[in-house]
Amino acid sequence: MPNRGWPLALTALTTLTLTACNSSAEPTATPPASTPSPSPSPSLSPSDGDDDVAACTDGDCEITVTKPVTIRLEGPDGRPTTLSVTEVGPNEIEYEVKSGNGRSKGGASGNGQGCLTVLRANGSGNSCGPLTDTRPATQQDAVVIQATTSADGTATLHVVSP
Template structure:
């Protein structure tokens, strides 16, 4: 069984840029972009047992991430001047805040439930 996320399945908890939720189907989440650059959008496009794919958009920046397999996931660092991705084996615990960046972490779950974290500075 997956650990219970702090905000359950409440996508609305992410609108302030800080949340930990479980997702079982494609969702779109809007949250504050880094450095007050408007709103950013996280779209989970595919989800299944040990699988997640997503896209992040902020201004003219766009980043995609995807992971397959048990214990796999992706981290996206969203900054006002671009973003970066890192995918692979991930601990499902909350990532640390980063100055000037919104950190997005998505980890797969064996039961088709993925764990999403959004952490703002």
């Protein structure tokens, strides 16, 4: 015995499909999608969080870099210090820090990788590996520089001083 209900179901399905695909149908109001933006931590100054290298001259900043930059800042014991980012790319950063006669180089590649440089009056040390964009803690009598890679070709620099 033939099933007489299937032509009715097929007609209903066809009607729904044609209504859904009809270009003259009014679309439902959907609010535009917003791009989430990272909210800066409360300790940041207004110029931090962007690519303004001048925000780092006081030895306390968070900036995003997309290309090689040179940042001049006050190092340990007030010494002039230069932080030179020499390479930035997708999941990559390389930099050099010069303070007095001392030099320190750091470089990392891979998503979420980075380096932490602790610069003291009597020397410096580097540590590279998996890092987050979390601001590093201050250390007494030291400037701390953290550089973290990102897949989008940017790198985040955190510089903290006591």
